Amino acid sequence: MGLPRFGPPNPNRDDTKDNPIISSPNLFVANCGPAVGLSHHTIALVFGSFGHVRGVFPADDTGARVIVCYDDESSAAAALAAFHGRPCRDLADRTLHIRYSVLRPPPTSIDSDSVQVCLSASETNIPGLYLIPNFVTPSEEQELLAAVDARPWIRLAKRRVQHHGYPFCYETRNVNTKLHLGELPSFVAPVLERISSFPDLNDAENLSLDQLTVNEYPPGVGLSPHIDTHSAFEGLIFSLSLAGPCIMEFRRYAQGAWFPKPGSSLDTDVDNPDNCSNFSRKAIYLPPRSMLLLSGEARYAWHHYIPHHKIDKVNDSVIKRSSRRVSFTLRKVRTGPCQCQFPQYCDSQR
Ligand SMILES: O=C(O)CCC(=O)C(=O)O
Numbered sequence: 001m002g003l004p005r006f007g008p009p010n011p012n013r014d015d016t017k018d019n020p021i022i023s024s025p026n027l028f029v030a031n032c033g034p035a036v037g038l039s040h041h042t043i044a045l046v047f048g049s050f051g052h053v054r055g056v057f058p059a060d061d062t063g064a065r066v067i068v069c070y071d072d073e074s075s076a077a078a079a080l081a082a083f084h085g086r087p088c089r090d091l092a093d094r095t096l097h098i099r100y101s102v103l104r105p106p107p108t109s110i111d112s113d114s115v116q117v118c119l120s121a122s123e124t125n126i127p128g129l130y131l132i133p134n135f136v137t138p139s140e141e142q143e144l145l146a147a148v149d150a151r152p153w154i155r156l157a158k159r160r161v162q163h164h165g166y167p168f169c170y171e172t173r174n175v176n177t178k179l180h181l182g183e184l185p186s187f188v189a190p191v192l193e194r195i196s197s198f199p200d201l202n203d204a205e206n207l208s209l210d211q212l213t214v215n216e217y218p219p220g221v222g223l224s225p226h227i228d229t230h231s232a233f234e235g236l237i238f239s240l241s242l243a244g245p246c247i248m249e250f251r252r253y254a255q256g257a258w259f260p261k262p263g264s265s266l267d268t269d270v271d272n273p274d275n276c277s278n279f280s281r282k283a284i285y286l287p288p289r290s291m292l293l294l295s296g297e298a299r300y301a302w303h304h305y306i307p308h309h310k311i312d313k314v315n316d317s318v319i320k321r322s323s324r325r326v327s328f329t330l331r332k333v334r335t336g337p338c339q340c341q342f343p344q345y346c347d348s349q350r
């Protein structure tokens, strides 16, 4: 039998003390279960003194949290009032922490194997997306990697980063334009020079990219879906892949942008909010030494995302992520509000 899709009302909130005023015939009971010596049968018997128990189920795979399902809400309310927060004599004197449990929506199935992985930007049909393979040579790649490895890394939860030009603040997903760290380091000069000859750029001379974020991803680490904050950066975003490949997925959400909570990490594998399961998906393979350009619709309206996989499937081939992937994201910091043509995705026009 599969697990019931129940959970605590708000897994991010510690509401064990004051239960939110919702009612449910189902209880989420923590500190209770086979891992702490209480069988589901015993739990059903003890909770059964408040009404008919339809079932006791593991709430997760810890063995120490269960879901107790009653026929009716009043039985659940009585059990919660009697047992929550105090030692339960009939359950080995364990102090139970009880909340009402809610039925979770079915998880949105994100099967990255089911999306065809494009090998060129034109195949994706995303306006404004460009990919140039072999943008740097293998020896330039080694030089760039050596240059960043000679500088201090900032350790995030799952990956390491460096910021040059301006620091990027993960709390606000923005840059502090007053905190100029100086010119971009000289090791990126050849890359910047080559960028200015990038095809399809209308305004190559006025590029003046002034912010570089270097990301180092260990195998299996990706980046949750996001649009680089419109108000933080201008309309061209370049990403150079070094050392290893990855698949980058693009999503265009039907409702417009969903803005992650400030401070939420790009490291996490939270793929999309509950109410935003309706989106178009595309995926592209980024080989090492390739340069990706996000412009126009690709930059402003599509979320980009690096799945958290150790192995990527590129159509029929399986590609193991290398020991690391290092990316150079080059952007120009915006100084006024964004006035793009995609207001539904734009934090300046919200
Ligand atoms: O690693 C990459 O290629 C993308 C990084 C990225 O999306 C970002 O820094 O905003």
Ligand SMILES: [Fe+2]
Pocket (backbone or CB within 6 Å): 226, 227, 228, 304
């Ligand atoms: Fe990004």
